[in-house]
Amino acid sequence: SALNLAGRYEEVIVATRQILNLAESFRLELPVPHALVDQAIAEIGLRRFDRVLRTLKRALDSTSRPDVYLHALIAFVRTRLFLSQRRFPAALEALGSIERVESSAVHAEVDAFRALALARLGRVDDAVASLEAARPNLDTSIEARVLVAGVELLCEAPGSSERAHLAKQLWLLVQSSGNVDTFLCIYRSTPQVLLDIAGDPADSPGLRALITRQGDASFAREAGLAVEMFSDIDILTPREREVSELMADGLSN
DSSP states (O other): OHHHHTTOHHHHHHHHHHHHHHHHHTTOOTHHHHHHHHHHHHHHHTTOHHHHHHHHHHHHHTOOSOOHHHHHHHHHHHHHHHHHTTOHHHHHHHHHTOOOOSOHHHHHHHHHHHHHHHHHTTOHHHHHHHHHHHGGGGGGOHHHHHHHHHHHHHTSOTTOHHHHHHHHHHHHHHHHHTOHHHHHHHHHHOTHHHHHHHTSGGGHHHHHHHHHHHTOHHHHHHHTOOGGGSSOGGGSOHHHHHHHHHHHTTOOO
């Protein structure tokens, strides 16, 4: 959903509860599995990892209709969970469970998620091959575009000028697209990405606002960023609060 994409996970939890309550009241099956998938994505965003697989099982159990798209969507959410937990072999296994679906977006996302997992396993050549496989379909999926931008960064040598350039491009894409959710998946799997982006002083306020809003200071600390940069939302400057609010609305600063 658009709310998940923008990282507004608490709002998603409220909205999905309302949908599920209405579906139960009117005995509707159709909206239930997709509402539960949205809920599972929000649970990953809120780091409620222990709930995600149960929620996905409810989504599968809620429908009697075979649906390859639903199965693919659930596999993607499992992949996001495992990447966020840095269980990279499990992420590759989840991607392997996706049946062939006639969708350019699905193909792009499979290849892009696979590239991220492979890069984190140190299989850089395989990751680059997956990036190339994803490129022809990137215009069909903003998730794949952000993932590819992130993996391109990871495949460059730390400290190189090209890596700094790619970090800038990744951050610009996140801001212009409002795709906070996929960015979270990238930096939670690889906190070093935060350090790469924060290397440009012009980008620090927006990054700080996003990390603070998502409650992800621990990932910033792990990356080696100053702890005081990422604490309570109340310490943000007026400009940083403005950026935080814009990011929450999926807008660019």
